[in-house]
Amino acid sequence: MKTTSAKTALPWGMALALILLAVLVLMPLVFILMESVKPDGRWNPLAPLNVIAQSDLSAVFVNSLLLGFWVVLGASLLALPMAFLTAKTELSRHRWLDVVLIIPFMTPPYIGSMGWMLFMERRGFLEQLLPSSEALTPYFFSLAGMVAIMSLHLYPFLYLILRNAMRRIGAGYEEAGAVYGGGFAYRFRRILMPLLLGSYAMGALLVFVKTIAEFGTPATFGRKIGYYVLTSEIHRFTSSWPIDFGKATALASVLLTTCLLFWYIQNVISRRYDYQTVGGKGARLVLMPLKGWKRALAWLYILLLLGASIGIPYFSVIVASLQKLRGDGLSAGNFTxxxxxxxxxxxxxxxxxxxxxxxxxxxxxxxxxxxxxxxxxxxxxxxxxxxxxxxxxxxxxxxxxxxxxxxxxxxxxxxxxxxxxxxxxxxxxxxxxxxxxxxxxxxxxxxxxxxxxxxxxxxxxxxxxxxxxxxxxxxxxxxxxxxxxxxxxxxxxxxxxxxxxxxxxxxxxxxxxxxxxxxxxxxxxxxxxxxxxxxxxxxxxxxxxxxxxxxxxx
Incomplete structure (x- = not known):
């Protein structure tokens, strides 16, 4: 009886799939590259770089890279302790933390940014609750504040990657280091961190790419402080008069190339520092007990992180939606x-x-x-x-x-x-x-x-x-x-x-x-x-x- 292999069946289906993807996905990107390298009708592969170099747009490109670097650093400082607490300590039994920690990432970034702006602005909710905090406002409405908002939005992404990587590292590696006299700090630095390097590099580069590709926070908070990046300028050139698709496509092609380059770097690093931590015998996981001040400090960190990433933005958004008059603030009777x-x-x-x-x-x-x-x-x-x-x-x-x-x-x-x-x-x-x-x-x-x-x-x-x-x-x-x-x-x-x-x-x-x-x-x-x-x-x-x-x- 004649049979047909599943791998060679319906060749028309595969042809249709490739045509569909070419029209929907590939051709728009090709059009951007073609438009950016032919600004005056003549082929010039360096045209996007020339457009950026011959104007103040080079500062915009540098702003995007700096923002990406600082957000990676901020997200790392937030995610690494949280990943360790939920992967290596007895707090891993609290499964609800994994659900709650996803909320910031699922919240639209422009809504989170608006919530923080309402909380920290002049006569905002923080000043109404704590009048002595007025001096903090100028410091928040700066690049540091923008980095903090975006880090609080993106840290769950890095947290999930690090937490899963830590859970795959069995207790035997750390116990071997302890047998030879290594303290906690030494084992963390020389055993745990090298094994996490591949996963961290992947997560950090993904956070970097998502940061420079983000539009919501730069369009709201960034515009208020005068910090412009590639995405906000692309939007300006395509939506505000005079429309300039030449500069927009130049910036878009540079942003596209930068993201693809970092995706490639991420793949290279992940392959280079990929270690097998799960063997045929399975991995024995020993959870570190937290007692006394250590337990209190861990919960304090968790509550502060959840308050900053979820509590403050949603408090501001909900309260602002209920106020009769913003000028009356949080006074009784000002809600409707x-x-x-x-x-x-x-x-x-x-x-x-x-x-x-x-x-x-x-x-x-x-x-x-x-x-x-x-x-x-x-x-x-x-x-x-x-x-x-x-x-x-x-x-x-x-x-x-x-x-x-x-x-x-x-x-x-x-x-x-x-x-x-x-x-x-x-x-x-x-x-x-x-x-x-x-x-x-x-x-x-x-x-x-x-x-x-x-x-x-x-x-x-x-x-x-x-x-x-x-x-x-x-x-x-x-x-x-x-x-x-x-x-x-x-x-x-x-x-x-x-x-x-x-x-x-x-x-x-x-x-x-x-x-x-x-x-x-x-x-x-x-x-x-x-x-x-x-x-x-x-x-x-x-x-x-x-x-x-x-x-x-x-």
């Missing part, structure tokens, strides 16, 4: 729910923006889930080259800064020869969300597909099932948890996306993120913060519902 009523009033701009966010996120999440399902199926069926190409291209939006991808999409879909008039329409917004967050759907579905034993499909074929029947009745039901998880992540992030919405939305349309941004910039802080509370609360409810439906795989 009227802003929420006005926000959710039928026909109000706030409710229209929220509904726009909902249907755009629903459409983007559904389309991304279907495309992710198709791509994941092709990855598993492809030969090695097709699998690697599809995998790389589908994950590329997660590597490239979001603002770079958005500028590339504008150049591509606004081209004069483009037969589909998609630019400046709602469809363009959905397409942008799909491209930006496609990697989540692909990764979740691919992970679910990898857990399906091939014997299930073989059993279906033995019983006479056609390939389509096998996919529909065997494979797809088992992929539902991964599909729901990918849908959930895309929906959650789409509904809060700021930079794409600012650059892509039609002029008469607002979504929740742009509504928050515009209200905060125009001084209508209470309305903006009410929208922030509603948006965060809504996404939390969606996450809970999807987890209940099985997105957690249970």
């Amino acid at each position: 729910l009227a802003h929420y009523s006005k926000l959710l009033e039928p026909g109000s701009p706030g409710l229209d923006a929220l509904l726009n966010s909902l249907w755009l996120a629903l459409a983007a999440a559904t389309i991304a889930m279907l495309i992710g399902l198709f791509l994941s199926l092709q990855i598993k069926r492809a030969n090695r080259l097709g699998e690697r190409l599809t995998d790389i291209f589908s994950l590329l939006p997660n590597t490239v800064p979001g603002i770079v991808t958005v500028v590339g999409l504008i150049l591509l879909w606004n081209a004069p020869w483009m037969p589909v008039p998609l630019y400046n329409t709602y469809g363009m917004v959905v397409l942008t969300y799909v491209v930006l967050f496609l990697p989540y759907s692909v990764q979740y579905v691919k992970a679910a597909y990898g857990q399906i034993d091939g014997s299930l499909a073989s059993a279906s074929r033995v019983c006479g099932g056609t390939p389509w029947y096998t996919v529909r009745r065997v494979v797809l039901p088992l992929l539902v948890p991964g599909m729901l998880a990918g849908w959930m992540m895309t929906f959650t992030i789409s509904i809060r996306e700021l930079v794409a919405s600012l650059l892509i939305l039609p002029p008469s349309m607002k979504v929740s993120a742009t509504y928050i941004f515009s209200q905060f910039e125009q001084g209508e802080v209470s309305m903006g913060m009410a929208m922030a509370v509603v948006s965060v609360g809504l996404t939390t409810v969606v996450l809970a519902i999807m987890n209940h439906l099985g997105a957690d795989g249970k």
